[in-house]
Amino acid sequence: MVGGGLVGLAVAYGLARRGRSVLVLDEGDEARPASVGNFGLVWTQSKGLGLPAYSAWTARSARLWTDFAATLAAETGIDVRYRQVGGLHLCLNEAEVEARTRFVAQMQSQMVTAGVRVEMLDRAQTRDLAPAISNAVVGASWSPLDGDANPLFLMRSLIEAGQTQGMRRRTRQRVAAIRPGDAGYELELHDGTRLSAARVVLAAGLGNAVLAASLGKSFPVRPERGQILVTRRMPRFLGLPTSLVRQTDEGSVLLGDSKEDVGFDYGTTPEIGARIAARSIASFPVLRTATVVRSWGALRVMSPDGFPIYQTWPDLPGLWALACHSGVTLAAAHAGPLADAIDGGAAPAEISQFTTGRFDVPSARAV
Numbered sequence: 009m010v011g012g013g014l015v016g017l018a019v020a021y022g023l024a025r026r027g028r029s030v031l032v033l034d035e036g037d038e039a040r041p042a043s044v045g046n047f048g049l050v051w052t053q054s055k056g057l058g059l060p061a062y063s064a065w066t067a068r069s070a071r072l073w074t075d076f077a078a079t080l081a082a083e084t085g086i087d088v089r090y091r092q093v094g095g096l097h098l099c100l101n102e103a104e105v106e107a108r109t110r111f112v113a114q115m116q117s118q119m120v121t122a123g124v125r126v127e128m129l130d131r132a133q134t135r136d137l138a139p140a141i142s143n144a145v146v147g148a149s150w151s152p153l154d155g156d157a158n159p160l161f162l163m164r165s166l167i168e169a170g171q172t173q174g175m176r177r178r179t180r181q182r183v184a185a186i187r188p189g190d191a192g193y194e195l196e197l198h199d200g201t202r203l204s205a206a207r208v209v210l211a212a213g214l215g216n217a218v219l220a221a222s223l224g225k226s227f228p229v230r231p232e233r234g235q236i237l238v239t240r241r242m243p244r245f246l247g248l249p250t251s252l253v254r255q256t257d258e259g260s261v262l263l264g265d266s267k268e269d270v271g272f273d274y275g276t277t278p279e280i281g282a283r284i285a286a287r288s289i290a291s292f293p294v295l296r297t298a299t300v301v302r303s304w305g306a307l308r309v310m311s312p313d314g315f316p317i318y319q320t321w322p323d324l325p326g327l328w329a330l331a332c333h334s335g336v337t338l339a340a341a342h343a344g345p346l347a348d349a350i351d352g353g354a355a356p357a358e359i360s361q362f363t364t365g366r367f368d369v370p371s372a373r374a375v
């Protein structure tokens with residue numbers, strides 16, 4: 009396994025549970041990888057416009073999450089704080105309600121097929137679920153399948169559970185190049201060390217583009233920055249996550265839903281931070297007294313249309329390359345049915361379109 013972020017670890021854990029001998033090589037660079045800088049949502053309601061299979065795959069993972077979290081807790085004692093309590097996307101004026109209503113209507117048939125219920129709520133219905141909203145909130149979209157988890161606990165539990173199953177993990181190991189060899193593949197590490205492996209999974213996030221290029225393949229992923237603010241612990245005011253604001257079980261509040269195309273810059277900016285804070289306060293006035301104790305930027309791993317890439321190539325047997333921009337949401341599917349497929353089982357029907365071949369034809373952008 010090349011890459012020890014959420015995608016690599018979830019699949020590595022899944023393979024180790026199936027009795028495979030797995031070695032995870034992770035660079036652990038200075039940048040904050042998406043896996044430790046994300047918002048922690050397990051989210052279905054906006055996933056897959058233009059690619060129904062992605063809605064279905066996301067819904068499948070969300071439905072697997074309860075058992076997945078329980079298994080991790082049983083194997084490691086770590087509660088990853090998963091809650092399937094429903095999730096809200098708040099609208100702050102009539103124009104936003106109209107746009108969101110249109111979006112939900114466009115998604116309706118593929119959501120029904122995927123078994124995901126998404127409804128538009130008016131202000132009173134939204135307030136029933138989130139009493140602390142301001143009068144500026146006009147409505148919201150809501151799905152009962154949505155929820156959240158603690159991504160840092162998830163990372164830790166995947167490492168511990170994987171290691172319990174025999175997974176080995178080496179950090180500060182950057183794979184510089186990979187090429188076909190006598191015993192499958194030869195991996196060249198940054199310090200010149202060479203390793204060979206019969207089968208390889210590339211799950212190095214944005215690093216996959218370079219690794220695939222060393223094999224003469226295109227793997228089109230680009231960075232998209234998101235900034236997040238974290239407040240000091242506050243008395244509980246929010247019992248379910250929204251796409252902008254979520255309160256953890258310890259009481260601190262995460263704010264942020266920004267999307268910026270700034271290359272590999274994972275810094276923060278006062279402009280975006282101020283915009284996130286202003287919208288969060290407009291949604292929940294109680295945040296006016298919040299103290300922000302931390303903020304960070306992290307880079308999403310985006311394909312050209314935003315949907316996952318799970319790639320194999322006929323001339324590179326035993327090699328998979330994976331990327332997605334919802335590694336928390338999809339962790340249960342990655343450890344389950346995707347690991348099965350990588351282990352030689354039948355590929356789940358949903359993932360047949362998650363290849364780079366779809367970029368040969370125009371398609372809709374994901375949201």
Ligand SMILES: Cc1cc2nc3c(=O)[nH]c(=O)nc-3n(C[C@H](O)[C@H](O)[C@H](O)COP(=O)(O)OP(=O)(O)OC[C@H]3O[C@@H](n4cnc5c(N)ncnc54)[C@H](O)[C@@H]3O)c2cc1C
Nearest residue numbers: 013014015035036043047049183213215234334335336337
């Ligand atoms: C701001 C933000 C908010 C997000 N919110 C959510 C959310 O609410 N819900 C959700 O489901 N998803 C969310 N995501 C997305 C989610 O975090 C990512 O989908 C997921 O973390 C991707 O995991 P990854 O393992 O593919 O990549 P990464 O996290 O980037 O990890 C890749 C790993 O590979 C290593 N690596 C890179 N190159 C090499 C190499 N050559 N050799 C060895 N190792 C290498 C890196 O050091 C890193 O550890 C968010 C992302 C961001 C940035």
